[in-house]
Amino acid sequence: MASVLTTVMAPDEVLLPLATPQIASMASPLVYPLAKAMVGQWVRLGCILDPAIQLLAMRLGLSEGALLRVKAKLPAGPLVVVCGQTELALGRELCHAIPVHPLE
Amino acid sequence: MPPVLPSWLLPPNVVAALSAPPAKPVATKPLRTAVNAKGPLDWSQPQAIVLAGNPNVGKSVVFNAITGLYANVSNFPGTTVDIPKGWLDSIHPIEDTPGVYGLSRLSEEETVAEKAIVAADVVINVVNATTLERDLFLTQQLIDYELPLVVALNQADEAKALGVMIDETVLSRLLGVPVVSTVATLHQGIDELKQALPLARVGNPTPGSVDATTTKELETNMASRMQVYGLRRQHVNAILSQVVSQISDKPHTWAQRFGESLGQWLLHPAFGLATLAVVLLALYQMVGIWVAGDLVGFTEETVMMQWIIPPIQKAIGLVVPQTSWVYVFLAGEFGVLTMSLQYIYGVLFPLVLGFYVYISLLEDSGYLPRIAVLSDTLLSRIGLNGRAVIPLILGFGCVTMATVSTRVLTTQRERTIASTILAVTIPCSAQIAVILALMAKAGGLRAWGVYLAFLFLILVALGTALNALLPGKSTPLVLDLPPMRLPSLNNVAKKTWIRTKAFIVEASPLFVLGSAIVGVLQITGLLQKIQVALAPLTVSWLHLPGEAATVFVMGMVRRDFGAAGLLGMANHLTNIQIITALITITLFVPCIASAAVFWKERGLKEATAILFGSWALAFGLGAAISRILEWLPLV
DSSP states (O other): OHHHHHHHHOSSSOOOOOOOTTTOOTTSTTOEEGGGOOTTOEEEEOOOOSHHHHHHHHHTTOOTTOEEEEEEEOTTSOEEEEETTEEEEEOHHHHHTOEEEEOO | OOOOOOGGGSOHHHHHHHHSOOOOSOOOOOOOSOOOTTOSOOTTSOOOEEEEESTTSSHHHHHHHHHSSOOOOOSSTTOOOSOOEEEEETTEEEEOOOOOSOSSOOSHHHHHHHHHHHTOSEEEEEEEGGGHHHHHHHHHHHHHTTOOEEEEEEOHHHHHHTTEEEOHHHHHHHHTSOEEEOBGGGTBTHHHHHHHGGGOBOOOOOTTOOOHHHHHHHTTSHHHHHHHHHHHHHHHHHHHHHHEEESOOSOOSHHHHHHHHHHHHTTSHHHHHHHHHHHHHHHIIIIIIIIIIIIHIIIIIIIIIIIIHHHHHHHHHHHSOTTSHHHHHHHSTTOHHHHHHIIIIIIIHHHHHHHHHHHHHHHHHTHHHHHHHHHHHHHGGGTOOGGGHHHHHHHTTOHHHHHHGGGGSSSHHHHHHHHHHHHHHOOOHHHHHHHHHHHHHTTTHHHHHHHHHHHHHHHHHHHHHHHHHSSSOOOOOEEEOOOOOOOOHHHHHHHHHHHHHHHHHHHHHHHHHHHHHHHHHHHTTHHHHHHHHHHHHHHHTTOOOTTHHHHHHHHHHOHHHHHHHHHHHGGGOOHHHHHHHHHHHHHSOOOHHHHHHHHHHHOHHHHHHHHHHHHHHHHHHHHHHHHHHHHSOOO
16 A cells, blocks of 8 residues: 555655654654745645544545645745645645645 | 544444455456446436536536536636536436535535436546546545546646646546546537447446445545545555656746746735735726726616616606606606616616626636635634635625625635625625715825725624634635636636626516515605604714715615715715714615525525624714714824
């Protein structure tokens, strides 16, 4: 299963260890909420704990390990992220509940 | 990995299914021969076709191309809320559905879409070739629900231009359903799609799933739904790895690169807001000044009042005497025939047309969703999200039209908040024209500043209060941003026309009803009694002359009548009184037609609460503001 995921998601990136639900806490330096990512930054989606948000993310094509680029960040407002060819605007509060691993 | 559930939480057949070996790289195998659960498709018999897909993948364009009809095509996700219907041929009806990411009844759009989709004999799943990793999730869900399917791989040209290659043959084998490549905007692949419909079939389910009934049952429970979704996501990812290859990463054409930079620039915190201000000022100039002022001046005063209404009054005068109540009811000052015609065709029609031209241009260029993103910061604080900016902008044109458009919002809670804000704080363009004239008398820019500041404060306070008081939580913004494009004028014209027509058809009876109610009030003398009863309140509470009561009551009939009445009194009013009166009349009950729309959209209970609430707010805040201004001389 894991081999399938890595083939699809990250053929050319150095793989960071993916968080399991137990260690996906915001305290880890390698994991922080998407809301804290910088404009232009590449991040890898971590494990979303909130079931409703996890569901939403899966439907939008954002599964754990997916690569995202932060395209824009409105002050105290939504983030615009690019995933593949999809450009998505996500409300700020939602971005606080989405853990990511920085790649740069 | 989805969290693993304790097996005691799941029914036994599901435990068996989930413990089956999970997703392997998908093996290619020939299309399944069993066509669907009801037996092979007999194309000579009536079969209901339904279009399904994610938002903004081009379903409506495909629908139009197949049927030759026109459904709303837009570059703004989520504009199809009602279901357009047409015919492929005489025995095959076809329906469009709202764009959804899945069929889990998480929103009203999903519920509407799901009902239509599961009842279909054949589903055309439109997927966008450039966003396949997202779109195939719904495709696989449709397959897991055992719906006979044909996939239309749309916008294949854009994918190619972006350097994305998709192997359709392998995709078709892996999914187990026919896949037809289309560029619906250019009508390419539509004939092939029609020919493929009789070949629709139930595809290859997600490995590990049992059957449609079990899958649906599992998806009703949040925890087991996550497990099903997780397996489906992995399966889709495995399919993607075999069919999609990214040849290059950069947008190729000059236009695409320009669109990309423009899209980014428009979301810049400073430039983006500056552009938004310019766009809104242009809207104000075009609709507020040219259309609401100049054009409506001509259509209402010349076309209606001079050319059309007098012959009607004359004709009715020949049948019944001008002094009779029948004449007053039909052709008097607020006559059902005369006032409705004058208002609907003289005022509303040009206004709504002008507004929709502008909105359609914004929408098709891809700018409208970016406005939604820019305004999300403010709107998310008052229990809405960025999507609500569309009804709010429309409200400055016509509150009635805007209330109808609150249907694009996801939840009832958001619709209630947006409708209330529209009813209470947004002045419509009919009023704005007269407010402008009054402001010039009350000291111009300074008076505007005070008026707008009070309205803005009231809007924020009202939204915050509703957000705190209404049960539940509003949904966060999740919006697909389409690329910036040069709008097709043909599509803008078609869309404007369809929307204007739909609005006029929907609102006309309400305006007629409004005129009829006012006519009855006038004939029975009740209108005058209300004015007399209200007069002491305007004097003691609002510190306004007694005649202002007439102005408020007339404001219910037509909001601009009210404001225009004030204009007539303006010479006897102080600046404080002008501001107080304008704020009161803005907050006061919207016109009778919009009251009727509230009733239709929000139900009797909520509409009554909104209407009486706006009365109380108008007089309460009007009184407070008059005292604040008397104490603190801002104007």
